[in-house]
Amino acid sequence: MSTDERGKARAKGALDVRELCAKTWGDFERVLGSNGGARGCWCMHWRLSISEWMEGKGEGNRRAMKRLASRRPAPGVLVYDGDEPVAWCAMGPRSSFPRVERSPVLAGIDDEPVCAIPCIFVRRQYRGAGLLPAVLDAVCDHAATLDHRIVEGYPVEPRSGRRAGSDTAMTGVASAFLDAGFTEVARRKADRPIMRRSLG
Template sequence: MPEEPDWQTRPVTPDRFEDFADVINPRRRDTHCWCLSHRLSPREIEELGGGSREQAMRALCAREHPPGVVTYRDGEPVGWCSIGPRAEIPRLRSSKLIRPVDDVPVWSIICVVVRAGHRRQGVTDRLLAGAVEHAASRGAPAVEAYPVDPPGRMDLTMAFVGTRSMFERAGFRVIGTTDAVASRMPRLVMRRDL
């Protein structure tokens, strides 16, 4: 019988940046996604990273609340979850489409990525559990996510906001909908109280 894998989830601090990049951008292309669209404007990318998206993300990793977590299976980085205090995610904070449900200072999940070659192997469940545990360890009272609820299969080839069932397995419950639409489907507001 095979041994159970060793799963760990850690914040993406500067010393773990290469592990994050191995998941989200293995070829290190500067024009490729560095999970910055909700966190920094083009002007801020210029200020923080001299125009380099990679360098801007490296700068975010050095902050008090790093921009997310990396999940490892047997020491290999296999997943990324962008999570942090909603108040520190400017595009979400100012969104007219995904407005706060109440005054709870939630942490928000805005992106989930499972590394190619590791999909459909239980990584997402471990990644979300680790992300929630990380938020709880930092004092978050609740974690929210804004997934879509598709009638059929979604394209999961890259980063995505997740599905209702994925978050339900992680203990989240639907508390509302947003005015945002993804793939012609309404986005949900799901929360897990901590």
């Protein structure tokens, strides 16, 4: 499918969301690639202490995520364009992500229960096509079916003229969140806004 065709499909709301489980595990590995996203993370960065994450870096983190994928609620969702997995998004209550909770930059701003999305990772061959806002839309639609009222993200906002690297872009980019209807609600560091979208 060409970039233009993908754009038309996304405009029609064709992106599909499926929870990570044993059945979709292979697609999760396809999206994250052999490095597990970045530096052997396998989306465990926000779930472990830095020492635990470093100790499990690579295969240990992959096994830890696979265990989470066998439980409910699911640790996140895969986003599909047709039958092709194009992105991964970690999601759940803030308490699911202890390092978000402990972060002085990303600490909670109030007592509102939110669906946190601390990691959003677009498959390499689908980057650069403006896919992220549509991915965020699809994830928010899914969060609404789980009765979440607010989705909260922690994107990076690169300085003008610079691009976010794979390590920092794992949280998403602020401009894409704005395009997907999110609003900035706090900023404790120049390049790290906290953004929310109400699901009504």
